[in-house]
Amino acid sequence: MEDMSITPLGSGQEVGRSCHLLEFRGMTILLDCGIHPGYDGLNGLPFFDRVEPERVDVLLITHFHLDHAASLPYFTERTGFRGRIFMTHPTKAVIRLLLGDYLRLMTIKKGGSSGSGGGGDDKNDSDELYTEEDLIKCCDKIELIDYHQTISVGGLKFRALNAGHVLGAAMFLLEIGGRTLLYTGDYSMEDDRHLMAAEVPNVKPDVLMVESTYGVQIHASRAEREARFTGTVERVVTRGGKCLIPVFALGRAQELLLILDEHWQANPHLQSIPVWYASKMASRALRVYQTYANMMNARIRAQMDVSNPFSFRYIRNLKSIDVESFDDRGPSVVFASPGMLQSGVSRKLFDRWATDPKNGVLIAGYAVENTLAKEIMNQPKEVVTLEGRRQPLHCLVDYVSFSAHVDFMENRNFISRVDPKHIILVHGQKDEMGRLKSALMLHYRQLPENKRPTITMPPNLQEVKLKFARRRSAKVMGSLADREEEPKEGEQVRGILVTQNFSTRIVAPKDLSTYTQLRVGSVSSKLHVPFAAQVATLRLFLKEMFSGVTEVEEGGGVDGTSIITFGLHEDQVKVTTGKTRGVATVSWDASPAGDILADAVVALLMHAQSSVASIRLTSKPCGHRRKKAAADEEEPATKRQRESEALTVVESRLRLVHDTLLESYEDVEATYEANSASFEIQTDTGLETGIPADGGILVCTVKVDFGGEGAGDAKITVECEDAKLATNVKECIKNVLTAVAPIHL
Secondary structure, eight states: OEEEEEEEEEOSSSSSSOEEEEEETTEEEEEOOOOOTTSOGGGGSOOGGGSOGGGOOEEEOOOOOHHHHTTHHHHHHSSOOOSEEEEOHHHHHHHHHHHHHHHHHHHHHHHHHHTTOTTHHHHHHHTOOOOHHHHHHHHHHEEEOOBTOEEEETTEEEEEEEOOSSTTOEEEEEEETTEEEEEOOSOOOSOOSSOOOOOOOSSOOSEEEEEOTTTTOOOOOHHHHHHHHHHHHHHHHHTTOEEEEEOOSSSHHHHHHHHHHHHHHHOGGGTTSOEEEEOTTHHHHHHHHHHTGGGSOHHHHHHHTTSOTTSOSSEEEESOOOTTTOOOOSOEEEEESOTTOSSHHHHHHHHHHTTOTTOEEEEOSOOOTTSHHHHHTTOOSEEEOTTSOEEEOOSEEEEOOOOOOOOHHHHHHHHHHHOOSEEEEESSOHHHHHHHHHHHHHHHTTSOGGGSOEEEOOOTTOOEEEEEOOOOOOEEOGGGTOOSSOOOTTOOOOSEEEEETTEEEEEOGGGHHHHSSOOOOOOEEEEEEEOOSOHHHHHHHHHHHBSSOEEEEESOOGGGOOEEEEEETTTTEEEEEEEETTEEEEEEEOSHHHHHHHHHHHHHHHHHHHSHHHHHHHOOOOOSOOOHHHHHTOOHHHHHHHHHHTSOHHHHHHHHHHHHHHHHOSEEEEEEETTEEEEEEEESOOSSSOSOTTSOOEEEEEEEEOOSSSSOOOEEEEEESSHHHHHHHHHHHHHHHHHHSOBOO
């Protein structure tokens, strides 16, 4: 079993500073790298002390919102991180603008709060997250990924899917060692005026990390929310008030601008009231949206063919705004950043307008805990200004959710369609997350217990360990897989097993360079062995020892002899004689089998020159004259031995069987015929029948037939009244022939 470790470094039972550490099979991945909008400086960072930055292989950013991306320059430039960073094209384009604006706002805020006390500058410097130079260096390191593009880094494969949340927002589907994980980031299942809904992957992941921002809340219909939004704005301005809409410069702002511009076009009585989009990067932000219009929904793409839908008729950009000198006489609508009212233009305008009951503040997105936007939603009687003084809150405060996060029904339906084995809830307040977990457990209660997914909601720094069995499988590729019929179960496959980055393949040697970065190589070995015996002797020894020996004869040998090459094991090992006087050459391609066979052949060459049998086979008759009587008086045993030297291999084995039977039984008669022989064994005692009752003789008839030519497997038949004796005789002969048979290669 292997452990997959997932640790929230941020957004564990909270909303903000999304950052999750994933460790599995030697890979370390960081998912998102945001800050908490409710805290300043280092306090808003994820808990980076839990991770060793130099060990992080890949960092994936889902979208450009600050709570998912704002600590990226700190992590890449102020730590030992040396990994790779990936995000979509629009995300990178916007991050450069958004983080530059965030850095400017933090500098202004720090300058306003530092005062002139001694030591204040040192504290501010130590609390600085990163500089403009750090941001530029960070952006240079970012690599891009398109939707549905698959990228491999070591043993990790991942691809981006449309998340629908903001322009360029992505889910990431990761695969490591055969296990899959889907990280949704922030996602939306609703088509709005410019973005498509998130897509559902066509695979069922082992692990789903999903946002739980709205818990079990259910959004009102889109038409109802738009009517409430435009109605609230109209109510404030028609009574002569000023309506402040705090938004982030990019994201939901563009959606709200489209809605309000359309409402102004449909209501001529409002067209004299100015609508301002107060952002230093408003024009640049809209250019980004125009550039990536092809990634938006069909409605925007169709409008782009006629006119630019982001060229608003009734909304004017304020590239710079000095709140103190801003002419705010009369009714107006102002979109200003940041969306949480922490600082900047939106905070200054709020401080200026909050005391007038004719004015209104409309919160149109999710408000994070510990921010002013969240605080005023509870309708306090007083608020603290950016300068630190208290003032009454008399203006209207309303909340209409246009944040592109899924509600409970959308989230539950998505989870059901994805059908994961493990669910990890992130990016949600503890209470909302707990209610969502309870609702999901109730939803899955109808399933058998062994089919229910596990559901966890870890707080920050609490490690979740999921155990997985290692999958052992190999994919057959190339010419090995190119076959007409389906393979049968248990069928053997011969090839090279290649394992790389948790992926195992079996390929033929000739396909190795096609499907891997490997190349087939071989080591050819050659050994020269002194050899003074005759070729006939070597031939006999090789065929006695090995089966399937091939022989090729060609001219051009020394002293007019032929060059003879013997081949073993499909000619992987070759023995050549005749090229050099008194030398036999053994050549082979190095391999486990080839090395063993070559060693055996060398030993055989040496044995063929030194054994008694080889000397007899290679010696010539003596030229001395001998008396004829001496030959006639030769002992019978010696005579039979000389005769046996001229016998063929089959005949020698048949005679060996005869000699073996004679060692066990006193009376054995043999009859030889071509490649077979019959033996008649006579004995006075059987193994089952015992001594014959009439004192007679028990007869066993044995036939050994090699069939055709050559010393192949012999057919052994035994006929005898005593079955046990017949079995023993047959096993004895079989063992003898097995012992002397050539080795099958």
